[in-house]
Amino acid sequence: MSMDTQMLFDKKIVIEVSGKNGEADWMLQNRLDALKLAAQLPLPRLQKTNISKWNFTKFEPFAEEVPIMSPDELPADLREFVFVEDKRNLLVQKNASVIYCNLDQSLSEQGVIFTDLGTASQKHESLLRKYFMTDGVRIDEHRLTAIHAAFQSGGVFLYVPGNVQVKIPLEGLFWLSGKGAAMFPHILIVAEAGSRLDFVANFVACRDDLGAINNSVMEVFVGAQADVRISTVNNLNSEAVDVVYRRALVDRNGHLEWNIADLSDGRIVSNNTSHLQGESSNVDVREFALGTGDMKANVTSSVYHLERHTKSNINARSVMKDQASGIINSITKIEKGASKSDGQQSGKVLMLNPEARGDVNPILLIDENDVMAGHAASVGKVDPLQLYYLMSRGIHRSEAEKLIIHGFLDAIISKIPSNALCERIHHIIERKFKS
Amino acid sequence: MSAAPELIVKGLKATVDGKEILKGVNLEVKGGEIHAIMGPNGTGKSTLASVLMGHPRYEVTDGSVTLDGEDVLNMEVDERARAGLFLAMQYPAEVSGVTNSDFLRSAVNARRGEGNEISLMKFIREMDNKMELLEMDEKFATRYLNEGFSGGEKKRNEILQMMMLKPRIAILDEIDSGLDIDALKVVSKGVNSLLGPEMGVILITHYQRLLNYIKPDYVHVFIQGKIVKSGGPELAERLEAEGYDWVKEELGVEDETVGQKA
Ligand SMILES: Nc1ncnc2c1ncn2[C@@H]1O[C@H](COP(=O)(O)OP(=O)(O)OP(=O)(O)O)[C@@H](O)[C@H]1O
Ligand SMILES: [Mg+2]
Numbered sequence: 001m002s003m004d005t006q007m008l009f010d011k012k013i014v015i016e017v018s019g020k021n022g023e024a025d026w027m028l029q030n031r032l033d034a035l036k037l038a039a040q041l042p043l044p045r046l047q048k049t050n051i052s053k054w055n056f057t058k059f060e061p062f063a064e065e066v067p068i069m070s071p072d073e074l075p076a077d078l079r080e081f082v083f084v085e086d087k088r089n090l091l092v093q094k095n096a097s098v099i100y101c102n103l104d105q106s107l108s109e110q111g112v113i114f115t116d117l118g119t120a121s122q123k124h125e126s127l128l129r130k131y132f133m134t135d136g137v138r139i140d141e142h143r144l145t146a147i148h149a150a151f152q153s154g155g156v157f158l159y160v161p162g163n164v165q166v167k168i169p170l171e172g173l174f175w176l177s178g179k180g181a182a183m184f185p186h187i188l189i190v191a192e193a194g195s196r197l198d199f200v201a202n203f204v205a206c207r208d209d210l211g212a213i214n215n216s217v218m219e220v221f222v223g224a225q226a227d228v229r230i231s232t233v234n235n236l237n238s239e240a241v242d243v244v245y246r247r248a249l250v251d252r253n254g255h256l257e258w259n260i261a262d263l264s265d266g267r268i269v270s271n272n273t274s275h276l277q278g279e280s281s282n283v284d285v286r287e288f289a290l291g292t293g294d295m296k297a298n299v300t301s302s303v304y305h306l307e308r309h310t311k312s313n314i315n316a317r318s319v320m321k322d323q324a325s326g327i328i329n330s331i332t333k334i335e336k337g338a339s340k341s342d343g344q345q346s347g348k349v350l351m352l353n354p355e356a357r358g359d360v361n362p363i364l365l366i367d368e369n370d371v372m373a374g375h376a377a378s379v380g381k382v383d384p385l386q387l388y389y390l391m392s393r394g395i396h397r398s399e400a401e402k403l404i405i406h407g408f409l410d411a412i413i414s415k416i417p418s419n420a421l422c423e424r425i426h427h428i429i430e431r432k433f434k435s
Numbered sequence: 436m437s438a439a440p441e442l443i444v445k446g447l448k449a450t451v452d453g454k455e456i457l458k459g460v461n462l463e464v465k466g467g468e469i470h471a472i473m474g475p476n477g478t479g480k481s482t483l484a485s486v487l488m489g490h491p492r493y494e495v496t497d498g499s500v501t502l503d504g505e506d507v508l509n510m511e512v513d514e515r516a517r518a519g520l521f522l523a524m525q526y527p528a529e530v531s532g533v534t535n536s537d538f539l540r541s542a543v544n545a546r547r548g549e550g551n552e553i554s555l556m557k558f559i560r561e562m563d564n565k566m567e568l569l570e571m572d573e574k575f576a577t578r579y580l581n582e583g584f585s586g587g588e589k590k591r592n593e594i595l596q597m598m599m600l601k602p603r604i605a606i607l608d609e610i611d612s613g614l615d616i617d618a619l620k621v622v623s624k625g626v627n628s629l630l631g632p633e634m635g636v637i638l639i640t641h642y643q644r645l646l647n648y649i650k651p652d653y654v655h656v657f658i659q660g661k662i663v664k665s666g667g668p669e670l671a672e673r674l675e676a677e678g679y680d681w682v683k684e685e686l687g688v689e690d691e692t693v694g695q696k697a
Pocket of ligand 1 (some may be wrong): 451482
């Protein structure tokens, strides 16, 4: 039996989710408030993408998933997405349930927290109350954030205390499994002043597994002088509506990198927004989308410069094949007073078929005179002269196209800190071009 | 494919954007032979090279081209290459994000065919050797294909590809242009290392100098979209000394570029 919209707004389900997550009462109250809002608030308005018919609410009820002792028990398609060394710092979530969580002991001894959100709400209440859906993503932004807040389950709370340098990456693996399944992980990352961390989040499904909904939120707090890198890969099937709202607040001299790969085949809302709210803070946003079949994606990257000497760079690329459609929006806003700031953008789209659609919308909004800002945008097809050159060395047309596409995306992919992750991404691209 | 290669071009005519550039080219090249093609600017030499390779901008309107008896004009560009044609281009394309070595390995493997791919070790060894012979810094293996290469570096890279792919018929379009003397020697060394009955060469050049390093068996003069005169190495020497006026006079031609009335 699948839930329809009416049942979705039934309190009982929310109470049940809350119970399964073993969370504190205040979290349940949050959910109940969110549930009301979900019924009232409109969907977000996305540039050039009509999402009114997309399925955000119909999914199979949550089932209890069995924990695993080791990531080796995961199916092969999933194991390929486990990148962390020795599988030490890894959390695996299947649909609504966290089925594996491990943190290296030396890190926990340094005060690093890496756990699911329910547990965190009990054990680290004050931290969670401070950061969970307060200054980052708010519950009442629109219907999707409200739905997320009502149903969020599993999730990650990652906390790195001041001046702790985490050298090896931590990973969250979010597995959408079973026809009509849904997941609502909430990922909350707090990097205190002077700390360093790498986090990899992968939202994936086994091949041919037709899950329905991923509605995730990532909130990232980068403290003063902290250095944070977040890399995400979304690779869900053609039935899935894949929504991720990412939000970061960067404090004085903080440095943040987003590396975002949108490789899902269905419907995608990929939003990442960074607020540079401390002086001399900076963010690098690298994002790419690859669409095949009937994939439709709306990818919006925003940066708000709120303080002086802040710096941002948004580099977005997309490749659209078949009838796929990708709308890439980049928004850089430099507020009054954020003098000596520098906001750069580059957006490029490659279309492989006449039926494919690609759009780049670079937007610079500047309320301060003493700044630097610029953008470059292009939309085009595979260069026939490049193709000719590669083919003149005996390379088949399809292979030559693939080389050019890998090359086109390399500007983004090569910057991803994990080689294994880069390789995986190249494999996914390869596979998409086989089908 | 061990028999000596043979390329036969007969009455080849071709247009670009509706304008006829090649006006009936005849040429036969066999394994072990080196044919130099010389001619003033804009007469259609590069066009001939491009048409033989299958460049998408050109349309063949008449004539035939066969390699070892196979109809080349019916083949796709990549098929021509796998059949053994190679063109070192005057202006090779740049491909960002694709490393030279990834590209070359794809090309070598395409030539060898599925199931017969070269091992990575062997490939690297071979590429290293050839780069050393061409005095190329090893960083060129990992640089993006031709991106930001200087004129001379691009030429060396074309020859590197030729050495890795071992073509049956190699067309070298102004491989000497923009090369300093040392580079010219190095590039010639690379070409010469491949010479033998297994490969025929078409060498397009403006300068006798190259022919001191790569000795042609035949020299052809290209004017107004076709070969108007053929001879031995002595022809190149006379062209170097006297220019093309005497050829034009012999032919009663005023302007050498294509499109002008004779
Ligand atoms: N797209 C085009 N439209 C019109 N004319 C063209 C086009 N492309 C090439 N041509 C002309 O074709 C003629 C032959 O060009 P080609 O490059 O083959 O000359 P070339 O003999 O190789 O000259 P060079 O010695 O300068 O390299 C030139 O006059 C050139 O301007
Ligand atoms: Mg030329």
